[in-house]
Amino acid sequence: MCPVDLTTHIAGITLRNPVLTGSGTYGFGEEYAAYCPVDALGGITLKGLTPEPRLGNEVPRLVETPAGLLNAVGLENPGLEEFLRSYLPKVRKLPTAVIANISGFSLEDYVQMARALQRDSGLAALEVNISCPNVKHGGMHFGTDPKSAEEVIGAVKAVTDLPIIAKLSPNVTDIVEMARAVQSGGADALSLINTLLGMSIDLDQQRPVLANTFGGLSGPAIRPVAVRMVWQVSQAVDLPIIGMGGITRWQDAVEFFLAGASAISIGTGNFVNPQAPLEILQGIEDYCAKRGMASVHELVGLAHVS
Amino acid sequence: MGVCALFEHRTSIIEPRIREGAGEMLTEGLVVVHECLGEKEQRLRRLVIKGPIAKTAKPGQFVAVQVQDSSISSFDPLLRRPISLAQISPDQDEITLLYRIQGRGTEILARACCGERLSIMGPLGQGFSVPKEGELWLIAGGIGIFPLYALAQDALARGLTVRLFWGGEHQRFLESAGLLQWQALGIPLHLSTLDGSFGLKGLVTEQVEEQLSLLFGQTKQEQPLSGGSIRIATCGPKKMMQAVTELGRNFGVPVEVSLEERMGCAVGACLGCVCTLRDEAGTLIHKKVCQDGPVFRGEEVVWDVSC
Ligand SMILES: Cc1cc2nc3c(=O)[nH]c(=O)nc-3n(C[C@H](O)[C@H](O)[C@H](O)COP(=O)(O)OP(=O)(O)OC[C@H]3O[C@@H](n4cnc5c(N)ncnc54)[C@H](O)[C@@H]3O)c2cc1C
Ligand SMILES: Cc1cc2nc3c(=O)[nH]c(=O)nc-3n(C[C@H](O)[C@H](O)[C@H](O)COP(=O)(O)O)c2cc1C
Ligand code: FES
Numbered sequence: 001m002c003p004v005d006l007t008t009h010i011a012g013i014t015l016r017n018p019v020l021t022g023s024g025t026y027g028f029g030e031e032y033a034a035y036c037p038v039d040a041l042g043g044i045t046l047k048g049l050t051p052e053p054r055l056g057n058e059v060p061r062l063v064e065t066p067a068g069l070l071n072a073v074g075l076e077n078p079g080l081e082e083f084l085r086s087y088l089p090k091v092r093k094l095p096t097a098v099i100a101n102i103s104g105f106s107l108e109d110y111v112q113m114a115r116a117l118q119r120d121s122g123l124a125a126l127e128v129n130i131s132c133p134n135v136k137h138g139g140m141h142f143g144t145d146p147k148s149a150e151e152v153i154g155a156v157k158a159v160t161d162l163p164i165i166a167k168l169s170p171n172v173t174d175i176v177e178m179a180r181a182v183q184s185g186g187a188d189a190l191s192l193i194n195t196l197l198g199m200s201i202d203l204d205q206q207r208p209v210l211a212n213t214f215g216g217l218s219g220p221a222i223r224p225v226a227v228r229m230v231w232q233v234s235q236a237v238d239l240p241i242i243g244m245g246g247i248t249r250w251q252d253a254v255e256f257f258l259a260g261a262s263a264i265s266i267g268t269g270n271f272v273n274p275q276a277p278l279e280i281l282q283g284i285e286d287y288c289a290k291r292g293m294a295s296v297h298e299l300v301g302l303a304h305v306s
Numbered sequence: 307m308g309v310c311a312l313f314e315h316r317t318s319i320i321e322p323r324i325r326e327g328a329g330e331m332l333t334e335g336l337v338v339v340h341e342c343l344g345e346k347e348q349r350l351r352r353l354v355i356k357g358p359i360a361k362t363a364k365p366g367q368f369v370a371v372q373v374q375d376s377s378i379s380s381f382d383p384l385l386r387r388p389i390s391l392a393q394i395s396p397d398q399d400e401i402t403l404l405y406r407i408q409g410r411g412t413e414i415l416a417r418a419c420c421g422e423r424l425s426i427m428g429p430l431g432q433g434f435s436v437p438k439e440g441e442l443w444l445i446a447g448g449i450g451i452f453p454l455y456a457l458a459q460d461a462l463a464r465g466l467t468v469r470l471f472w473g474g475e476h477q478r479f480l481e482s483a484g485l486l487q488w489q490a491l492g493i494p495l496h497l498s499t500l501d502g503s504f505g506l507k508g509l510v511t512e513q514v515e516e517q518l519s520l521l522f523g524q525t526k527q528e529q530p531l532s533g534g535s536i537r538i539a540t541c542g543p544k545k546m547m548q549a550v551t552e553l554g555r556n557f558g559v560p561v562e563v564s565l566e567e568r569m570g571c572a573v574g575a576c577l578g579c580v581c582t583l584r585d586e587a588g589t590l591i592h593k594k595v596c597q598d599g600p601v602f603r604g605e606e607v608v609w610d611v612s613c
Contacts, residue, residue, distance in 0.1 A: 027575035031597070034331045035427070035573070047577070055592055062568045062578040064411075067381040069570065073577045076592060220381040248381060271385055271571045272372075274332055274427065 004288040005295040006281070008042060008263050010240045011163035011188035013124045015042035015097050015263065018296055019253070019281045022244050022267030023048055023101035023127060023167070024073065025218075028087050029094045035274035040281070042263060043097035045191075046087075048129050050102075051109050053079030058211035063200045068221030068246075069268050070198050072212035075103055080113055092122025099165065101127040104142075107155055114156035126162045128153060130182075131169030131194040143169035143194075146181035153185030165242065167191035168233075170225055179233040191242045191265065192233060193226045219268040220246040227259045234260025234301055248272055250283020257284075257296070258303035333357045334423040338400065340416075344482020349407040350449070351416055359429055360396045365457035366433030366539075366564060366601045367391055369403070370572040372425035373411040383411045386427065388569050388596070390453035390541075394460075404452040404484070430572055434562050434601050436460055440535030441467040443559075445514055445550050447542025448474055451483055453564060457539055458491060469494040471517075473510030473546075477503040510542075511549045518557045538562065539601075544609065551604030561604035567595040574598075582608040 006017035023045040026032060038044065056076025063070045078087065091098050100123050104110040110128065117126055130152060131143035142148045149166070157164050166182035168175065170193040179190060195216025200209045208214075226245025234241055243261030247253050248269035256264050269276045288296055339354035359369065370386035393402035407416050418424055434457050436442070442461045444454045451472055461468050470488060474480045476499050488495060496513045497505030506513060521536075540550045541564040554561035570578035574597030581599065583606045585591050590608060593599065 025571065025576055027571075027573075031571070031573045031575035055590070056577065056580070059580060060568050061580070062570050062576075064383060064385050067384055069384060071570065071576070071578060076577045076580065219384055268384070268570075271576065272381065273425075274571075274573070 002289070002292075002294060004285045004293060005297075006042075006285060008296065010242065010263055011125055011165060013097060013163055015124075017042040017281055018257075018263035018284070019277050020099070020242060020263055020265040021045060021270060021277065022265045023099075023129065024071075025267035025270055029091050029096075029098065032270060032274055036270075036277050039095035041096045041277055043099055043124060044091075044094065045099045045101055045127055045265065046091060047077055048075050048101045048103040049077050049080055049083055049113060050075055050104060051080050051112050053077065053082060060209060060211055061215075063209040063215065065198070065200055065217065066221060068217050068219040069271070070200055070210060070215035070217050071195070072210045072215035074212060080116055084116060088121060097124035099123065099125045099127050101129050101167070102156075103129045104152075107152055110152050111155050111159055114160040114162075117160060117162060119161045121162075123162060125165050125188075126156065126160060127165040127167050127191055128156055128187075129167045129194065131167055131171070143178070144172050146177050149178055150181040150185040153182045153187050157186035163188040165189040165191050167194055168229075169194050170222075170229055170245075171197050175229045176232050176236045179237045179239070183237045183239055187239060189240045189242060189262075190233065190237070191244065192230050192261075193222070193245045196222050196225065218246070220248055220252075222246050223252060223255075227255055230256055230261050231259040231303070235304065247280065248276060250280045250287065253280045253284055254287050254299065257299035258301070260301040260304065262297070262300050330358070332425065332427050333359065335359070335401075335426045337418050337420050337422045337424060340418055340420055343404060343484070345478060348479060348482040350482055351405055351407065351412075353403040353405070353415075353418070355401050355403065355424060355426065356399055357401070357426065358399065359391075359426065360394050360399050360401050363391050363394045363401060363429035364433035365391065365394065365436070365460050366453055366562075367429040367431050368453075368600065369401070369426045369428030370430060370569070371403070371415060373415045375414055375417065383414065385411075385570065386425075386572060387411045387415065388430075388566075388572060390456075390564075390600075391429065392452045392455050394456050404449070404455075406449050427572060431596055431600050432598065433457075434539045434564070436464060437466065437535075437537050438464075439466065440537065441469070443469055443471065443514070443536055443538045445471045445510060445538060445540040445542070445546075446473070447510055447546040448479075449483060450540070450542030450546075450564070451488075453541055454539065455484065455487065458488075458493070462491065462493070469496065471496040471498075471510050471514050473498040473500070473508075473513075473542075474504075475499060476501045480504055509546070509549075511546060511553065514550060515553055518553060518559070522557050538604075540564070540604070547604065548607075548609040551607065551609075554604055562601050563604045563607060564600045565595050565602060565607070566600065569596050572596045584608055
């Protein structure tokens with residue numbers, strides 16, 4: 001069998017392979033190093049940053065649901081300044097593409113962070129989270145209103161030379177409309193999907209389990225929703241898509257490629273199996289090789305061809 | 307420009323893939339013993355696993371065990387379950403986990419048979435510190451006793467003086483949860499039960515206070531007393547650990563507590579498991595129970611916030 005070319009081009013950056021890790025599930029890149037060598041990954045997406053440090057929500061922040069996980073971390077992060085001082089010098093040395101993820105409560109928040117994060121920071125791209133469901137006004141409004149979405153993407157695009165990946169919320173009626181909006185705003189790529197808003201109630205306490213009442217649902221439970229959204233968006237816009245939502249096995253990843261994703265991201269799947277990225281990468285390669293594909297890129301959107 | 311060049315360089319690295327050395331923290335442990343611990347009604351289990359973890363593990367650390375039924379692959383339950391190391395036997399390459407069947411995950415775990423392999427992450431977190439000399443007091447509430455056994459063995463092997471304070475619901479619980487093994491260690495045991503069926507009736511902390519007072523005089527001093535060479539390690543309900551921390555402060559005895567929180571990644575990557583501490587400047591900060599703990603200094607823990 002011929003070797004399969006796994007090199008992936010997205011938003012003007014070259015990744016050694018299409019397997020990334022999801023923001024908020026992979027810390028600042030080193031936490032999983034003892035389980036999965038960083039240089040085996042196509043890239044890492046860092047925990048969501050805000051301009052100011054945040055302690056996040058109270059515990060409990062997590063609750064397991066059928067084949068899923070509800071989280072309400074509430075964007076706990078060290079803040080921009082501390083990130084630049086203590087984290088960036090380390091993450092820029094990681095032997096993989098590092099994508100920073102930014103969240104904000106106002107347009108100015110996003111602009112402030114984008115301005116501070118440029119190509120010379122050593123980052124590969126900026127993922128703009130306009131979809132965090134776990135904080136009040138946590139960018140969710142940017143993620144559900146197409147006009148605001150276009151505006152915020154346009155604003156960050158104008159102040160940084162890094163490629164912009166818009167991370168969309170699935171908590172909308174029409175995902176295609178949102179994708180079109182951020183394309184107009186100048187996004188270079190899309191990340192689909194963030195978590196679905198959910199909740200869980202404790203029958204003994206007769207109270208919500210999460211301190212925050214609501215949380216974002218991730219894991220295998222949301223995969224069909226994510227695949228559907230990737231399918232719809234890939235038909236409607238020209239931007240490359242990083243597909244995510246419930247990927248735990250290579251078969252899941254292949255499904256996302258077939259639906260139209262150019263790369264995939266693993267989030268909750270790392271918690272289940274910290275070597276999932278390695279196994280998934282191997283599985284993708286074998287799948288392509290068996291079918292005589294020279295490049296993983298040949299898989300992208302294949303299910304659309306009638 | 308420099309950055310672009312760097313990226314080209316990075317992408318040209320030859321694919322490493324699954325390599326030697328990577329993943330030593332993730333192992334397929336062989337189940338060598340899995341049995342009921344004590345009487346059936348207590349729903350306690352003893353699970354002995356063969357694997358390399360024992361070589362590096364320290365008392366107070368834990369593992370994250372996959373609880374999926376190995377015969378049918380499924381993602382429900384999804385997450386691993388954190389369980390403390392109750393015994394570490396590097397010579398046999400064995401670790402012992404003692405656990406209570408609590409919900410669906412531990413129920414499924416309880417079905418694992420001898421000869422099966424379980425996917426285990428660990429050893430995880432920061433364990434108890436073992437002082438070089440002096441006296442170690444172990445204070446346990448309920449199944450908080452489990453991680454303290456490994457600590458007792460370690461401390462005794464290092465020649466420390468150890469005593470145990472342990473409170474449980476009733477005699478049947480204490481007997482089921484390993485009383486005999488503790489008695490076999492030949493250390494002083496201060497036992498209490500809520501119903502008075504064994505040891506003293508009441509809370510374990512009452513006995514701790516009594517012993518501390520005997521040694522150092524009355525409590526509630528303006529000036530904390532100097533607890534000399536005594537150290538305390540405690541595990542159990544939060545309220546109990548808080549009370550022990552308070553006693554430690556009054557008598558000048560350093561206390562280490564082992565906290566519990568719901569976990570996602572168990573390696574410090576998801577921020578699901580934070581606890582609130584007060585740093586030296588008095589500022590409230592979050593630490594990760596999985597990575598920075600589960601053992602913390604009692605006096606740094608902020609007990610009265612739920613986060
Ligand atoms: C560091 C650490 C060490 C532990 N050591 C032991 C031990 O040695 N022996 C033992 O019996 N138990 C121990 N526990 C508690 C044990 O993890 C829970 O009893 C177990 O996760 C319950 O899972 P379940 O599916 O049976 O229960 P469910 O209630 O169905 O679990 C639902 C979810 O909540 C989580 N959860 C429930 N209770 C706890 C808890 N007390 N702490 C953390 N997460 C919880 C589960 O992991 C799961 O994700 C420890 C917990 C921690 C954090
Ligand atoms: C604990 C946790 C924290 C997360 N934090 C962030 C975040 O800070 N920013 C963000 O854009 N997405 C965040 N996400 C969403 C994930 O990146 C991902 O989009 C989502 O979980 C779906 O993928 P999965 O099912 O593979 O986890 C978080 C998810 C989890 C589970
Ligand atoms: S469980 Fe993920 S940070 Fe502790």
